[in-house]
Amino acid sequence: MTSHATGRHAGSPIENRVGMVFIPVRDMRRSIEWYSALLGLPVGDASHEDTIYDLPTSGEVGLALDANKPDFDTAGPPRFFWWSTDLEACLAHLEANDVRVESDIEDIGSVSFLQFRDPDGNLLMVCKRN
Numbered sequence: 729m730t731s732h733a734t735g736r737h738a739g740s741p742i743e744n745r746v747g748m749v750f751i752p753v754r755d756m757r758r759s760i761e762w763y764s765a766l767l768g769l770p771v772g773d774a775s776h777e778d779t780i781y782d783l784p785t786s787g788e789v790g791l792a793l794d795a796n797k798p799d800f801d802t803a804g805p806p807r808f809f810w811w812s813t814d815l816e817a818c819l820a821h822l823e824a825n826d827v828r829v830e831s832d833i834e835d836i837g838s839v840s841f842l843q844f845r846d847p848d849g850n851l852l853m854v855c856k857r858n
Contacts, residue, residue, distance in 0.1 A: 748790040749808045752800040754848050759793050762847050765825060802849035809853035815842050818854050
């Protein structure tokens with residue numbers, strides 16, 4: 729049984745909700761500026777000896793840039809996605825900011841999505857509910 733107030737399931741002390749997603753980066757200043765431009769956010773300063781930067785988010789899940797291990801591998805699928813109501817506007821925004829777009833807008837039934845890469849090669853995704 730789940731307690732909706734805490735997100736805990738009977739038998740586990742781990743809450744069934746995500747607190748923070750970390751995006752590995754190599755150049756913190758460049759990444760702060762890139763993600764801030766991507767999301768229309770003000771540029772701020774990193775913490776933890778310039779290795780962590782918390783991007784302001786509007787939901788419960790946080791998003792942080794993490795420069796603690798610069799030898800990371802960018803292979804694999806996107807680790808998370810952002811929601812949007814207008815993927816065509818997202819594509820135009822990405823192209824206007826010279827972002828490397830990896831896919832056309834794809835419709836898979838329940839959602840449509842678009843994939844692109846950050847300056848470090850991380851695969852990112854934005855989705856729209858259909």
